[in-house]
Amino acid sequence: xxxxxxxxxxxxxxxxxxxxxxxxxxxxxxxxxxxxxxxxxxxxxxxxxxxxxxxxxxxxxxxxxxxxxxxxxxxxxxxxxxxxxxxxxxxxxxxxxxxxxxxxxxxxxxxxxxxxxxxxxxxxxxxxxxxxxxxxxxxxxxxxxxxxxxxxxxxxxxxxxxxxxxxxxxxxxxxxxxxxxxxxxxxxxxxxxxxxxxxxxxxxxxxxxxxxxxxxxxxxxxxxxxxxxxxxxxxxxxxxxxxxxxxxxxxxxxxxxxxxxxxxxxxxxxxxxxxxxxxxxxxxxxxxxxxxxxxxxxxxxxxxxxxxxxxxxxxxxxxxxxxxxxxxxxxxxxxxxxxxxxxxxxxxxxxxxxxxxxxxxxxxxxxxxxxxxxxxxxxxxxxxxxxxxxxxxxxxxxxxxxxxxxxxxxxxxxxxxxxxxxxxxxxxxxxxxxxxxxxxxxxxxxxxxxxxxxxxxxxxxxxxxxxxxxxxxxxxxxxxxxxxxxxxxxxxxxxxxxxxxxxxxxxxxxxxxxxxxxxxxxxxxxxxxxxxxxxxxxxxxxxxxxxxxxxxxxxxxxxxxxxxxxxxxxxxxxxxxxxxxxxxxxxxxxxxxxxxxxxxxxxxxxxxxxxxxxxxxxxxxxxxxxxxxxxxxxxxxxxxxxxxxxxxxxxxxxxxxxxxxxxxxxxxxxxxxxx
Numbered sequence: 001x002x003x004x005x006x007x008x009x010x011x012x013x014x015x016x017x018x019x020x021x022x023x024x025x026x027x028x029x030x031x032x033x034x035x036x037x038x039x040x041x042x043x044x045x046x047x048x049x050x051x052x053x054x055x056x057x058x059x060x061x062x063x064x065x066x067x068x069x070x071x072x073x074x075x076x077x078x079x080x081x082x083x084x085x086x087x088x089x090x091x092x093x094x095x096x097x098x099x100x101x102x103x104x105x106x107x108x109x110x111x112x113x114x115x116x117x118x119x120x121x122x123x124x125x126x127x128x129x130x131x132x133x134x135x136x137x138x139x140x141x142x143x144x145x146x147x148x149x150x151x152x153x154x155x156x157x158x159x160x161x162x163x164x165x166x167x168x169x170x171x172x173x174x175x176x177x178x179x180x181x182x183x184x185x186x187x188x189x190x191x192x193x194x195x196x197x198x199x200x201x202x203x204x205x206x207x208x209x210x211x212x213x214x215x216x217x218x219x220x221x222x223x224x225x226x227x228x229x230x231x232x233x234x235x236x237x238x239x240x241x242x243x244x245x246x247x248x249x250x251x252x253x254x255x256x257x258x259x260x261x262x263x264x265x266x267x268x269x270x271x272x273x274x275x276x277x278x279x280x281x282x283x284x285x286x287x288x289x290x291x292x293x294x295x296x297x298x299x300x301x302x303x304x305x306x307x308x309x310x311x312x313x314x315x316x317x318x319x320x321x322x323x324x325x326x327x328x329x330x331x332x333x334x335x336x337x338x339x340x341x342x343x344x345x346x347x348x349x350x351x352x353x354x355x356x357x358x359x360x361x362x363x364x365x366x367x368x369x370x371x372x373x374x375x376x377x378x379x380x381x382x383x384x385x386x387x388x389x390x391x392x393x394x395x396x397x398x399x400x401x402x403x404x405x406x407x408x409x410x411x412x413x414x415x416x417x418x419x420x421x422x423x424x425x426x427x428x429x430x431x432x433x434x435x436x437x438x439x440x441x442x443x444x445x446x447x448x449x450x451x452x453x454x455x456x457x458x459x460x461x462x463x464x465x466x467x468x469x470x471x472x473x474x475x476x477x478x479x480x481x482x483x484x485x486x487x488x489x490x491x492x493x494x495x496x497x498x499x500x501x502x503x504x505x506x507x508x509x510x511x512x513x514x515x516x517x518x519x520x521x522x523x524x525x526x527x528x529x530x531x532x533x534x535x536x537x538x539x540x541x542x543x544x545x546x547x548x549x550x551x552x553x554x555x556x557x558x559x560x561x562x563x564x565x566x567x568x569x570x571x572x573x574x575x576x577x578x579x580x581x582x583x584x585x586x587x588x589x590x591x592x593x594x595x596x597x598x599x600x601x602x603x604x605x606x607x608x609x610x611x612x613x614x615x616x617x618x619x620x621x622x623x624x625x626x627x628x629x630x631x632x633x634x635x636x637x638x639x640x641x642x643x644x645x646x647x648x649x650x651x652x653x654x655x656x657x658x659x660x661x662x663x664x665x666x667x668x669x670x671x672x673x674x675x
Contacts, residue, residue: 007108008020009041009044011091011104011107011277012091016037016106018060019549021037022037023037023040025092032078033074033079035306038182038658040080040341041515042060043056043092047104048101048102049101050099052099053100056071069407070611072265072266073303074164075266076266076267077303079091079300082568083167090104106492124422157322180624181588183516195262211333212278213275214243214277214297214333215260215274215276216239216240216249216251216280217257217282218233218258219231219236219282219284230361230365231357231360231364232261233258233261233357234291235284236282237364238363239287239325239326239329243330244469244472244495248268250471251501252274252276253506255369255508256506257507258412260274267281271298273451276503277300278297278299279300282295282300283463291311292309292311293312293321293325294310295310295311295325297329309325309330309667310413311330349434350384350387350390351388352386352388357381358383359394362379362381362397366404369404369467369508369542370541371405371408374401374405374408375405377401381398383396390433392430392437396426397439399423399424399440399444400443402423402448403420403423403446405419407645420450420451421451424451424452428442438472438475441465442472445478445482446478449482449646452642454674455482455485455673462475463479465479471502474499476499477500477512481515484515484650485647487674489519489651492516493516496513497510507536507537507540511530511546513529514527514533515549518549519647519651519653522603524552527553527554530630533546534546537566543573544569545570547566551565552653554566556653568584571584573604583599584596600621614638614643615641615643616635616649619634619655620655621634622634624657628661636667646673649667649673650668
């Protein structure tokens, strides 16, 4: 038997056998792939250094071009194998937007050929027991054991291939002695068992549990593909729309996955946060007129890859890439589709590549929800329709965008009276072209409720949308607000919670649930829900509106100081002048909350004169101040503008002081609501 020395690294209860590319714990090998061990080895060799992901991938896969998802999966498996979190130890640290770093204490040494274990001590040699790099007298020596120190970040020579455990020198000595007594046959059996245990290629992961939910992350550009972010979001949105037609699986909406579009995203962390069973992660690259995409489907529970593939199509036939991915995903998930589901999955809404690209950009902009982005979405949807006037999905997108602008007073579409007729025309055209679009039915339902005041027709459209696509969270969200307007608070809460199940991270949905509690005068529940929403998305563009509603909830709870703090925060987020904020604080200190609102009205006179403030909100202010005539005047104006916010009018607390006035009952009857 040879006396060659072998190279090891050791930390905690773990040891890396460099030659055999094994990770051992207390002398026993752990089930990791060679590349996972390579990843750990590179991190340990550069202990304390932050390794950028690109550098780490180059060191682990020096002669290959691989997707970042392979590295992410290796990190996840290593952390799981090392028991990070469960045993209190952290070995691999993620440095946000930079990379990874090994932070554990580690030793590097050389030992005999014992490998997995060498002697009754379980593999620790005599020099190792005394400590790395020490002789018997405790002084540093040159016996081959040295403390691990950081090394320059340069590619190491390729790691040796994984050795088959067929050598009789690998088992522990007591096993070898027993084998020698039993004869050569036992040695062969032991060697074969080790070979089968560690050398046979692992089988593809089996679907031990059904995949019931999936998130499609925004596709990320490969390399320096500036300006393609919208295309990546659009590709994801198109796949989400397509896969949502499969009723056997819940697909997270685009709004839920937008924040996971960064190149440094930890896939498994995203999957856990989205609370899904599987993730679809894609990369794409444009090269001339070709679109290249690499896609992988990963199980979140254990990081196991369920399917991966590459697609390389003419850019003008980008739809072929989308169709192929959708088909392969359903196959990978072993989903048996009905004839109707298969038809919807195969359906193409346009054959014009320019129209399709413009539509993808429009959906990406619409998903961001801020007013300038929604106005940009209208431009792209219009562009798509200029290429293909019969593109039903583009008409539906246009309807969605105009509906969203119908509630904004910071855009050129200053009221529902300006935006919602356009939304109605677009939704109607979309349904003329394709009556099976849940998106168009939802937009039409909103228009019928909030502009036409056709509440029976609105309810019918909402139910039709949900029947067509039970997983369309926006339909459940809007239907919940409709039910609240109808005075059905319990049903509204249940519907909003269904929307929340489909989109657990949705800001608007989480906020909408708080609004339902607020209108039910459950102020503590409302405030708790609003605070939860703020933690979920503190930078959402509509956060200012949430702070404003929180201010009213605090006010009706009698917590005036907290209320004025929220009102001022809402104005700060709208970039109000610092002098205004100071003046409002002084007005509150001098005259309480009514003093605050009177000063607010003075400061807003210029905007009021230009019609840049909602008459419905102005009616709320005057109602709070006890100025009933002015409040009713603005409510009449809101009716004329079709800017009535129905749930607040029907059941909200802001107009409680007006409800005994006969003019209020007349107003409700005018728009088809009962007092």
